[in-house]
Amino acid sequence: MNRRLLTVGALLALAVVVAVFPLVFTNPIASQYGVITLIFVIVASAWNLFSGYSGYLSLGHAIFYGTGAYFLAVAAKDWNLTAGAIFWLLPLAGLAAAIIAVPLGLVALRVRRHTFVVITIAFFFIAQLSASNLSVTGGSSGVLVPVPNWDPATYNNPFYYLAALLAAGTLAVSWLIRRSRFGLQLRAIRDDEDRAAGLGVRAMPVKLTALVASAFITGMAGGLWVYFIGQAIPQFVFDPLFDLAVVLMAFFGGLGTIAGPVLGALVLEPTQQYLTSTETNGYQSQILFGVLFLLVILFLPRGVLPTGAEYLARARARLAQRRAAPGGGPASQPATGDAA
Amino acid sequence: MGKEIGQAIAAGILGGGVYALMAAGLTLIFGVLDIINVAQGILVVLGAYLSYALSVHLHIDLFVGLLITVPAMFVLGVLIYWLFIRPLRGAERTSMTLLACFAVALIIEGVLYREFGSGYVSITASYTASSVHILDFYLPDIYLYGFGLAVLAVAALYLILYRTTFGRAVRATMQNPTAARLVGIDVNRVSALTFGIGTAVTAIGGMVYGAISGGFTPNSGYDLISRLLAIVILAGMGSIGGALVAAVFMTTAEALVDIWQPDWAVAVFYLALVIILTVRPAGLFGRSAVRAQ
Amino acid sequence: MSATLRAEGVTRSFGGVQALSDCTLTAAAGRITGLIGPNGSGKTTLFNIMTGYEKAEGGQVYLDDSRITGAPPRRVYALGVGRTFQLTRIFPRLTVLENMLVPAQKGRSGRAHRDHAMELLGFTGIAAHAGALAGTLSYGQRKLLELSYVLVSDPAVVLLDEPAGGVNPSLIHHIADRIRDLNKAGRTFLIVEHNMDFVMGLCDRVTVLDSGSVVASGPPDEIRANPRVLDAYLGTGPGDD
Numbered sequence: 114m115n116r117r118l119l120t121v122g123a124l125l126a127l128a129v130v131v132a133v134f135p136l137v138f139t140n141p142i143a144s145q146y147g148v149i150t151l152i153f154v155i156v157a158s159a160w161n162l163f164s165g166y167s168g169y170l171s172l173g174h175a176i177f178y179g180t181g182a183y184f185l186a187v188a189a190k191d192w193n194l195t196a197g198a199i200f201w202l203l204p205l206a207g208l209a210a211a212i213i214a215v216p217l218g219l220v221a222l223r224v225r226r227h228t229f230v231v232i233t234i235a236f237f238f239i240a241q242l243s244a245s246n247l248s249v250t251g252g253s254s255g256v257l258v259p260v261p262n263w264d265p266a267t268y269n270n271p272f273y274y275l276a277a278l279l280a281a282g283t284l285a286v287s288w289l290i291r292r293s294r295f296g297l298q299l300r301a302i303r304d305d306e307d308r309a310a311g312l313g314v315r316a317m318p319v320k321l322t323a324l325v326a327s328a329f330i331t332g333m334a335g336g337l338w339v340y341f342i343g344q345a346i347p348q349f350v351f352d353p354l355f356d357l358a359v360v361l362m363a364f365f366g367g368l369g370t371i372a373g374p375v376l377g378a379l380v381l382e383p384t385q386q387y388l389t390s391t392e393t394n395g396y397q398s399q400i401l402f403g404v405l406f407l408l409v410i411l412f413l414p415r416g417v418l419p420t421g422a423e424y425l426a427r428a429r430a431r432l433a434q435r436r437a438a439p440g441g442g443p444a445s446q447p448a449t450g451d452a453a
Numbered sequence: 454m455g456k457e458i459g460q461a462i463a464a465g466i467l468g469g470g471v472y473a474l475m476a477a478g479l480t481l482i483f484g485v486l487d488i489i490n491v492a493q494g495i496l497v498v499l500g501a502y503l504s505y506a507l508s509v510h511l512h513i514d515l516f517v518g519l520l521i522t523v524p525a526m527f528v529l530g531v532l533i534y535w536l537f538i539r540p541l542r543g544a545e546r547t548s549m550t551l552l553a554c555f556a557v558a559l560i561i562e563g564v565l566y567r568e569f570g571s572g573y574v575s576i577t578a579s580y581t582a583s584s585v586h587i588l589d590f591y592l593p594d595i596y597l598y599g600f601g602l603a604v605l606a607v608a609a610l611y612l613i614l615y616r617t618t619f620g621r622a623v624r625a626t627m628q629n630p631t632a633a634r635l636v637g638i639d640v641n642r643v644s645a646l647t648f649g650i651g652t653a654v655t656a657i658g659g660m661v662y663g664a665i666s667g668g669f670t671p672n673s674g675y676d677l678i679s680r681l682l683a684i685v686i687l688a689g690m691g692s693i694g695g696a697l698v699a700a701v702f703m704t705t706a707e708a709l710v711d712i713w714q715p716d717w718a719v720a721v722f723y724l725a726l727v728i729i730l731t732v733r734p735a736g737l738f739g740r741s742a743v744r745a746q
Numbered sequence: 747m748s749a750t751l752r753a754e755g756v757t758r759s760f761g762g763v764q765a766l767s768d769c770t771l772t773a774a775a776g777r778i779t780g781l782i783g784p785n786g787s788g789k790t791t792l793f794n795i796m797t798g799y800e801k802a803e804g805g806q807v808y809l810d811d812s813r814i815t816g817a818p819p820r821r822v823y824a825l826g827v828g829r830t831f832q833l834t835r836i837f838p839r840l841t842v843l844e845n846m847l848v849p850a851q852k853g854r855s856g857r858a859h860r861d862h863a864m865e866l867l868g869f870t871g872i873a874a875h876a877g878a879l880a881g882t883l884s885y886g887q888r889k890l891l892e893l894s895y896v897l898v899s900d901p902a903v904v905l906l907d908e909p910a911g912g913v914n915p916s917l918i919h920h921i922a923d924r925i926r927d928l929n930k931a932g933r934t935f936l937i938v939e940h941n942m943d944f945v946m947g948l949c950d951r952v953t954v955l956d957s958g959s960v961v962a963s964g965p966p967d968e969i970r971a972n973p974r975v976l977d978a979y980l981g982t983g984p985g986d987d
Contacts, residue, residue, distance in 0.1 A: 170548050172555070220731050230551055231489055231682045232730065238679040239723045301848045304837035311799070311819035313850030353675060357559060360552065400563035406556035410549050411540055
């Protein structure tokens with residue numbers, strides 16, 4: 114009971130902070146940081162929804178992000194939409210990404226885990242290449258998105274709140290999946306796919322559904338992002354660093370947990386933005402991120418939250434042991450079935 | 454037209470030899486360590502930059518420079534393995550090592566950007582511009598040298614693997630690390646040295662790549678790794694011979710498509726990959742089953 | 747709820763090794779059948795073929811009167827044949843209860859599913875650990891968990907691959923008792939084991955495999971006295987590999 118109260122309290126506090134943030138820090142730079150960070154919260158959570166739960170690490174999620182982005186950009190331009198109306202394109206952007214995910218998943222999900230990772234990398238490059246060469250995506254010069262004519266002082270706010278809403282929605286979906294039978298099957302697949310299949314779990318449909326859901330959300334995030342920055346250029350839309358950042362955030366916070374990717378994004382994304390804006394040589398943040406990633410992999414492989422939780426649990430256990438009566442026997446011995 | 458096709462095939466085969474060498478390193482690492490070294494692409498670029506620096510700043514001949522770069526890259530490989538890969542344990546080990554390699558690749562790329570900037574550089578020497586005229590084809594000298602070097606290096610690899618005690622230890626570890634340990638093979642040492650060898654070949658590949666490519670930047674690592682990965686997956690992980698065949702096949706196909714549609718030529722690589730995988734998920738010569746955990 | 751699982755004339759080779767030649771084995775409905783034989787005799791291969799994890803090169807597998815040869819593991823499971831593995835295969839990062847909820851269940855949902863799972867955990871004796879991560883269980887507890895979740899879908903036939911392997915004596919008795927209880931309710935069992943006391947004390951019928959062929963089949967007493975069986979275990983070469 115105590116833990117539940119704490120979690121709900123923390124969530125409410127977080128929600129309040131997020132809601133009032135742009136009203137307290139009215140500097141557009143602050144809300145800009147906010148928008149981008151929230152977008153990464155969305156994407157990291159969406160990535161985790163598929164990769165964290167299923168164990169199939171995707172290094173090509175930028176494909177979905179980019180598809181959503183390009184879809185929105187091209188549609189906004191071709192259908193001559195303006196300002197607020199463009200927001201209605203977001204679900205369609207997500208849908209475009211979800212549709213791409215189907216053939217991709219059907220090919221990629223049939224192979225071993227690490228072949229899967231490699232295939233996502235290969236597909237990523239196909240996507241980047243296509244964006245640079247196809248005329249519909251404007252080739253290497255990209256597409257400009259018609260931007261709304263809003264007051265610069267509060268320009269970021271609609272984006273910010275929309276991103277916040279999407280983030281909340283993504284977390285809700287993530288939570289629902291974790292509690293559902295579908296989520297259980299995904300996690301069983303992560304632990305022992307063949308065994309799960311032998312027990313009646315239909316692995317391909319389950320994995321594919323997770324991938325499509327993840328792609329849908331990521332596509333929407335991509336659409337929101339491209340609308341925010343106003344243009345879609347292949348190298349920026351399909352950026353390998355994007356994939357690394359997303360994976361790092363999820364790992365850092367705790368792979369497979371709900372709050373992990375959020376923590377990762379909240380900590381790492383503002384850091385990255387800050388570094389990119391203050392450094393003269395743009396590659397400092399890249400090196401730093403790489404190093405950070407190595408450190409996380411080597412020393413915090415399960416991520417901050419699970420490691421932290423474990424730490425707390427052990428500390429609590431030690432405390433309880435010290436409080437218990439001296440010589441209070443091995444009360445933790447299981448009743449039956451203890452092997453020699 | 455026929456001549457163009459012939460030319461393309463010749464260039465494809467020769468170029469394929471070089472890619473085969475780099476892919477062989479990847480396959481070797483995968484076979485022994487069960488790791489997909491996604492840093493292989495950027496390591497080739499690093500090798501290219503090293504050859505470039507030696508040639509431009511110290512005026513050392515490209516081939517002579519290899520005497521420096523190959524051992525240097527070998528040491529780098531061993532270090533990477535020892536520091537970042539060996540300590541990884543646990544259920545998620547394979548995924549973690551892959552991510553670790555990805556991180557290392559990004560760090561190396563960043564460092565290259567810092568040292569050399571983002572402009573295109575290329576490796577040139579007195580012989581990189583000349584060609585040999587054989588049977589109506591013009592084969593750039595450097596392609597021939599590169600191919601020859603690649604053949605030598607792959608032959609050396611095979612010699613090491615099949616004629617030395619060390620090579621036997623490597624093959625034993627490939628087949629069954631636990632059994633290898635039981636017969637006294639120091640699996641850690643074998644792994645470290647194998648990773649070193651896999652990296653050392655990128656020094657050679659890098660030099661040739663730098664000379665053939667007509668210009669590269671740190672960003673070229675992505676193009677390289679995606680091709681290498683495509684080759685290795687197509688071949689089926691773990692088959693060096695298969696990687697050779699796949700490399701030659703892919704580069705030749707690309708060279709042919711390049712005649713008609715230069716922009717999309719490189720897509721051939723990936724399309725072939727997708728098609729083969731749909732039909733045969735284990736790759737052409739794959740030794741592992743489709744979905745063992 | 748009982749059924750007969752039968753393999754007829756099953757043949758399988760790996761590379762140059764003939765793992766199984768012309769094996770015929772019947773796990774009769776409502777009976778406990780044992781499958782014994784020296785290491786390498788092909789027991790696990792036969793198990794794998796009967797449950798769809800491997801394909802036979804020749805011969806057929808029947809469940810009652812339907813042919814299920816070549817059916818994939820999921821289908822075999824859905825038809826009511828469950829199996830455990832020699833090296834326990836549980837889902838370490840799921841809790842014990844969640845492990846129980848993974849197998850598909852027809853006609854039971856939510857609450858009922860959970861209750862049934864807890865009931866089974868109580869039956870095998872590990873209900874106290876329902877909330878623990880399966881990866882933290884001891885070896886013996888894992889064996890019990892495997893037994894539990896194989897039973898979740900009420901299979902008519904249960905194949906156990908070395909259920910007593912590496913487990914302490916008191917637990918072995920416990921497992922044998924549970925198997926007897928389940929068998930009384932009509933379930934068919936086919937058990938691979940090396941522990942002779944376990945097999946002879948539990949099974950109605952024992953089949954002996956040696957180098958891929960069936961060398962004897964009959965009630966335990968007959969098998970114990972059969973010289974060919976002794977031969978198989980102590981025979982050519984350095985005995986048990």
